[in-house]
Amino acid sequence: MRHHHTRRRGVVPLIAACLLALPAAQTATALPATEAPRTQVPSSTVTETENQAARAIATSLSDSTWRARMRDAALTSDELAVTALAGKAPGRLQAALIRADRRIATAKGLDPGVGSLLRLRLGADSMRGALAAGATPWVAASAVDEDARTVTAYDSLGRTHILDAGAVPSHPVYIVDIDASKALAAGLKVLNDELSRQGLTSPAETPSAATSGFWTTRISEIRLSDDEEPWVKGDAEIYTLVTGFGLDGKVRVDPVDMPYLDNDGTTYRPNQILVNWSNYKYNLADAVMMEEDGSTNYRDLAKAIAAVLLTVTDQGVYVPLVNAVLDAIPDDWWTDDPDYVDSWYTLAQSDNGIRYGARGNGWMGVQPYYVEQF
Numbered sequence: 251m252r253h254h255h256t257r258r259r260g261v262v263p264l265i266a267a268c269l270l271a272l273p274a275a276q277t278a279t280a281l282p283a284t285e286a287p288r289t290q291v292p293s294s295t296v297t298e299t300e301n302q303a304a305r306a307i308a309t310s311l312s313d314s315t316w317r318a319r320m321r322d323a324a325l326t327s328d329e330l331a332v333t334a335l336a337g338k339a340p341g342r343l344q345a346a347l348i349r350a351d352r353r354i355a356t357a358k359g360l361d362p363g364v365g366s367l368l369r370l371r372l373g374a375d376s377m378r379g380a381l382a383a384g385a386t387p388w389v390a391a392s393a394v395d396e397d398a399r400t401v402t403a404y405d406s407l408g409r410t411h412i413l414d415a416g417a418v419p420s421h422p423v424y425i426v427d428i429d430a431s432k433a434l435a436a437g438l439k440v441l442n443d444e445l446s447r448q449g450l451t452s453p454a455e456t457p458s459a460a461t462s463g464f465w466t467t468r469i470s471e472i473r474l475s476d477d478e479e480p481w482v483k484g485d486a487e488i489y490t491l492v493t494g495f496g497l498d499g500k501v502r503v504d505p506v507d508m509p510y511l512d513n514d515g516t517t518y519r520p521n522q523i524l525v526n527w528s529n530y531k532y533n534l535a536d537a538v539m540m541e542e543d544g545s546t547n548y549r550d551l552a553k554a555i556a557a558v559l560l561t562v563t564d565q566g567v568y569v570p571l572v573n574a575v576l577d578a579i580p581d582d583w584w585t586d587d588p589d590y591v592d593s594w595y596t597l598a599q600s601d602n603g604i605r606y607g608a609r610g611n612g613w614m615g616v617q618p619y620y621v622e623q624f
Contacts, residue, residue, distance in 0.1 A: 392427040
């Protein structure tokens with residue numbers, strides 16, 4: 251799942267429209283765009299490392315016994331933990347993949363203890379026949395830009411093959427990818443910890459005996475638009491940054507994982523809580539939906555967001571924060587990583603029905619939901 255984006259296009263007019271639609275008592279002048287420090291992030295490190303791993307795996311397939319073992323595994327599993335499997339490979343393939351895993355974890359700002367992130371899969375189901383018939387597969391990395399026209403694959407002799415990114419080849423191709431679910435789970439913990447360290451999250455309030463619960467906004471259904479993407483890309487993981495003013499009057503950011511959003515053009519009915527209103531001062535919050543695309547450095551993402559949001563002060567009225575979050579992300583991150591999917595301005599606790607994203611890239615059905623205390 252990938253989503254085309256253009257940074258900040260239409261953000262200011264959208265905020266103006268949202269402000270005009272709100273009662274005067276709840277709004278203030280929209281925040282001016284604030285530039286975040288343009289710190290260079292090693293966004294190419296993951297791409298380079300995936301390509302190096304792909305080349306190493308391709309070369310290892312010159313061994314017929316190992317090639318057959320890989321073929322059998324690829325035909326019986328949707329995804330392979332290739333670093334562990336490489337323990338049975340000839341030469342020093344596993345050692346090379348272990349180093350690659352460590353380099354990827356570092357580039358993504360993750361704890362080295364996250365373990366292996368590298369995964370391998372067959373590029374398309376249509377390749378299964380040729381693979382089963384004994385064709386020696388080529389190997390390519392999934393870390394290509396969503397607008398890429400070509401994909402580079404490697405064969406067992408070390409040669410490169412330039413493939414059309416828009417057409418699935420007839421020759422079988424293994425794809426080296428990252429376990430997006432595992433990376434996102436670890437990344438959101440890093441993101442939340444760093445945001446907390448920067449003062450952008452705070453503990454939730456404990457419901458009092460009088461209330462014995464709290465109001466939330468729950469997602470009853472959600473659907474994202476169907477976009478074309480290179481065949482080499484696999485499923486990605488979606489998360490949402492919910493932003494607003496905490497009870498202490500400071501901006502807070504609450505990351506929400508959405509592991510069920512595997513495919514565009516599909517309606518999901520998760521009944522997932524998106525906003526816990528007991529954490530917020532005002533009856534309004536914003537949501538910015540993002541996509542994990544492989545190279546995201548979560549620690550640097552949190553620092554970039556904090557650098558901008560910490561300058562926002564409570565003016566006694568609600569101020570939309572979507573533009574501040576988007577402007578916080580450095581320009582050099584806006585090529586495939588991390589993808590901005592869509593945003594929802596001024597979510598209210600009373601919202602009940604379909605809310606369309608500001609970019610028109612998706613919609614979600616929301617409803618008030620009261621969580622009772624046992």
